[in-house]
Amino acid sequence: MPIYEYVCEECEKVTETLRPMSQANEPIPCAICGGKHTKRKLSRFFAESGGKAVSGMSEPACGSCGGGDCGHCGH
Numbered sequence: 001m002p003i004y005e006y007v008c009e010e011c012e013k014v015t016e017t018l019r020p021m022s023q024a025n026e027p028i029p030c031a032i033c034g035g036k037h038t039k040r041k042l043s044r045f046f047a048e049s050g051g052k053a054v055s056g057m058s059e060p061a062c063g064s065c066g067g068g069d070c071g072h073c074g075h
Contacts, residue, residue, distance in 0.1 A: 005043045010035035 001018045008015070008030035015031040015038075027038050 005041040006030075006038040007041045008033060008035050009037040009039065014041060 001020060002024070003016050004019055004024055005014055005016050006028055007013070011030060011033040013030065013032045017028060017031070019028070025040055027036065029036055030038055
């Protein structure tokens, strides 16, 4: 089950929760203040495989890595 982030429009805090994908966009009560006005937040993620970044990199790891692909330089 994926983890989703929700921002509360009342206290402006961000909370995480495990939910089925079918319920991802449904509002959920705020875990901090109990408010009923929450919206799902667009989450950023970082993935790694075998010590190499495979997704979520905003910049290359070194000068020779184009677009976060370190397969050519061995990082």
